[in-house]
Amino acid sequence: MFSENLRSVRTAKGFSQQELAGRLHVVRQTISKWEKGISVPDADMLIRISEILELSVSELLGAKITEEMNQSEVAEQLARINEQLAVKNRRTRRILRIAMGFLIGIVVFYIILLILSMASFNSFKNGKKVEVTAQTETVIPEE
Known part of the structure; x- marks a missing residue:
């Protein structure tokens, strides 16, 4: 209004x-x-x-x-308007935080995928087979 x-x-x-x-x-x-x-x-x-x-x-x-109508009533109207804007701003900030968290999660996921693919590519490029067991890692030379 x-x-x-x-x-x-x-x-x-x-x-x-x-x-x-x-x-x-x-x-x-x-x-x-x-x-x-x-x-x-x-x-x-x-x-x-x-x-x-x-x-x-x-x-x-x-x-x-x-x-x-006195000044206190006008002040009350202003307070209501300010409260409505504050609620709207809090809601907007909450949505932005959720969206940023989601985007950061996606970026972290892709970084992990990139690191894993680089490790896989390096082991393929070296021509060595890497066998991963639960406790140790053993390199098996090619026959």
């Missing part, structure tokens, strides 16, 4: 992402992340955005809030 409101109000006021970022002293990518819903600004930044775009914080957040 915030992301959609920010984009629509910004474009209605005629600001580009770069212009708004310059006025807020942030990089353009920060504005883009806010508009995509990847992150949200903190309370102080919300106040600065609302001043630049000339609307209330509650309107920017998208809630139809009466004037009776």
Whole structure:
């Protein structure tokens, strides 16, 4: 809701992402992340955005809030939004960790296969038969 409101109000006021970022002293990518819903600004930044775009914080957040709503209620809304983003980020990090573990396992598996194939190739190349027993390794000369 915030992301959609920010984009629509910004474009209605005629600001580009770069212009708004310059006025807020942030990089353009920060504005883009806010508009995509990847992150949200903190309370102080919300106040600065609302001043630049000339609307209330509650309107920017998208809630139809009466004037009776105090700052603690707005803070509660921000806390809920931040918690939702934190849950989403934790889930994403968990998935990335699992994927990286899987990829590392595959790489280790292929390295072991490479080492075993090199050992097998070297024994074949030398023309010696290698007999592996449970405790010792015996080289049998060719007849």
